Amino acid sequence: MTEIRLVRGDITEMSVDAIVNAANSSLLGGGGVDGAIHRRGGPEILAECRALRASHWGRGLATGEAVATTAGRLAARHVIHTVGPVWSADEDRGGLLAQCYRSSLRVAAELGAETVAFPAISTGVYRWPLDDAARIALGTVAESAAPPVRTVWFVLFDAPAYAAFAAVHTR
Known part of the structure; x- marks a missing residue:
C-alpha cells in the first residue's frame, strides 16, 4: 500500500525519485510551480x-497527459510534467484533474x-478550488498508486493549501 504524506514547503527542495510539475501545455516553462521547477532545475x-x-x-x-524529463539540478531524479485543467463553474472537469494524477x-x-512529490495541480492560476482539488487529488492517488511507488508526498506551498489537503487527508 502506498503511503500518502503532506508537507508544507517548496517542491523544488524535495529529494524524491520524481517531482510532478504542474506544467503548461507548451512544456517550455511558465509561472508558479512550473517556473520554479524550471528556474531551480536549470x-x-x-x-x-x-x-x-x-x-x-x-x-x-494535452490536459491530463504526463511526460518525464531529467530533473536537472534538482535533488529529484526526474520531473514528470502534467497539464492540469482550468477550473470552470459551468463544466465538470474533475475527470481531467484526476487524469493528471493517474497519468503522473x-x-x-x-x-x-x-517516491513521488505532487503539488496541488490546477489550484494556482487555473483557479481550482482547494477543497475540491484536495478531494480529487487524494482520492485519485489513494485509488491509483501502486508499486513501485511507495510514498507520495503532497507538497503544499502555503497554509490554505496545506489546511485544505489536511482536512481531506484526515477523513
Whole structure:
C-alpha cells in the first residue's frame, strides 16, 4: 500500500525519485510551480522539454497527459510534467484533474520511482478550488498508486493549501 504524506514547503527542495510539475501545455516553462521547477532545475529541463516538443509532442502536451524529463539540478531524479485543467463553474472537469494524477503515477511507475512529490495541480492560476482539488487529488492517488511507488508526498506551498489537503487527508 502506498503511503500518502503532506508537507508544507517548496517542491523544488524535495529529494524524491520524481517531482510532478504542474506544467503548461507548451512544456517550455511558465509561472508558479512550473517556473520554479524550471528556474531551480536549470537549462537541462528546458532542453529536454524542447526536444519533446520537436518530436512526439509538437503541438504540446494535452490536459491530463504526463511526460518525464531529467530533473536537472534538482535533488529529484526526474520531473514528470502534467497539464492540469482550468477550473470552470459551468463544466465538470474533475475527470481531467484526476487524469493528471493517474497519468503522473503511471509515468512514475514506468520510471521505477518509489517516491513521488505532487503539488496541488490546477489550484494556482487555473483557479481550482482547494477543497475540491484536495478531494480529487487524494482520492485519485489513494485509488491509483501502486508499486513501485511507495510514498507520495503532497507538497503544499502555503497554509490554505496545506489546511485544505489536511482536512481531506484526515477523513
